[in-house]
Amino acid sequence: MTEPIDSANPDTPALQQDRFWQDRGWTARIIKNEEDDGWAVEMTRDGDPEPALVGPWTMGRDKKNPKPMDGPAFSTLVKTAAEVIRRHEQQLHATLNKSVTVTARDGRRIRVALAIVPDEDNPSATLSAHDDEDDSELASVNVSPAFKLTSGSATSWIEADFARPR
Known part of the structure; x- marks a missing residue:
């Protein structure tokens, strides 16, 4: 040895x-x-x-x-x-981290990201929107970890002026 x-x-x-x-x-x-x-x-x-x-x-x-x-x-x-x-x-x-980029009605490209924090007792998730040009954050809300991020759900969230999705 x-x-x-x-x-x-x-x-x-x-x-x-x-x-x-x-x-x-x-x-x-x-x-x-x-x-x-x-x-x-x-x-x-x-x-x-x-x-x-x-x-x-x-x-x-x-x-x-x-x-x-x-x-x-x-x-x-x-x-x-x-x-x-x-x-x-x-x-x-x-x-645990997904993102999609969509075009808003005003022509801006917006990247929408979903970040899930797994926790046995209290899992959480954050939905955020970022300007695709300068990466500045436009909005951020807490959502259910079960939230499904798709181009459609991202566009709906943007069109609802970033109100917390149900």
Whole structure:
């Protein structure tokens, strides 16, 4: 077992064993694959309650035990797991933040945005209108998190002089 310094937290020594690596803010754990006779690897970011990535792991030469973890494999797994988290965060952001740009009666282009704040006890959402030319805010109102932002609902809100939609 080697113990280089963890680059994410220089005070924490990395832990590198055949089936368990902890370094750079990540933990790789090689586990028995419950689905078949093989092995799997799970990658968990420090502080996260569950793995960001679980995938198959290569068998060793004896065809019974897993191949030991090594530096290049760990680095590849860190990169892959970080990408999975990044894509999940992008998808969540896209789900919670929507916008459409419409043309008002006076010919102005107005961008209408819906920002949802998920909360188990009290979710909320804000509908806002911005001048497409200079991005200045024209109006902002609280709406239900279930509000459906479409070109039609945005145009109706603008034509109602930004009165809170029902």
